[in-house]
Amino acid sequence: MKYPDDLDPELVARLVESGGGTLTRKMGIEFLELGADRSVATMPVEGNTQVIGILHGGAHVVLGESLGSISSAIHAGPGRIAMGIEVNATHTRAVSSGIVTATCTAIALSRTLATHEIVVRDEEGRRLSTVRITNILKDRPAP
Template sequence: MVILPPDLDPELVARLGDTGGGQLAQKMGIEFLELSASYSVARMPVEGNRQVVGLLHGGAHVVLGESLGSISSAIHGGPGRVAVGIEINATHSRSITEGWVTGTCTALVLGRTLCTHEIVMTDEEGRRLSTVRMTNYLRDRS
């Protein structure tokens, strides 16, 4: 069960429920545990997300990070607004070959039109695997 803020936009709640966070998040096996504008947590299995030599694919880290950053920004934007990613970067610090990766998303800036989040990926022992930073532009839904 996902922990959600009580005042969350009902339309966003419906979209999250209907899509599980989006088609790619579902394919990657991402499980959202807690979602808010300032702090969100999700996890993803290594199984099914490895690259050719058996390590978790670097792009999988970015997918987990972008999923958390985008949803957190959308929550901050509120009803009638959408979050559009405009910048993302990742630094990979450690590899992993099995188990689960947890992404912890913390807001750095929650502005009127821009949101920036840092998402730290850790293994099951709490070791940092990668750091993703993402900026979203908030615009009115058209």
């Protein structure tokens, strides 16, 4: 996985240990590149479909929210956390097989908020959905 050299070591440890979280692992999401401004991940369609055999809309959202939340946590920095406060998705094309790739790009990064757009594409590069997430950034509570 590619990530910035100055990434918070505690965040790296949590990502490596958890694989991005239980749901992320169950869905087969693989992080390829992580950063505050840009992140990339893939996910198989198989195992993440809805009843008529196409990639579930909720799977698009999980993929997008996973990338946007990690990118926001990277931006927040050491001793801080990112918590999602809004997410939405527009699905524009269906896919029934293969691997999808999501690319997360920062829209706005400030001290208290981070907003990202995540575009999910099929193996031919066609846009399947657009996810937008806003995270609030806060100091990590004392243990």
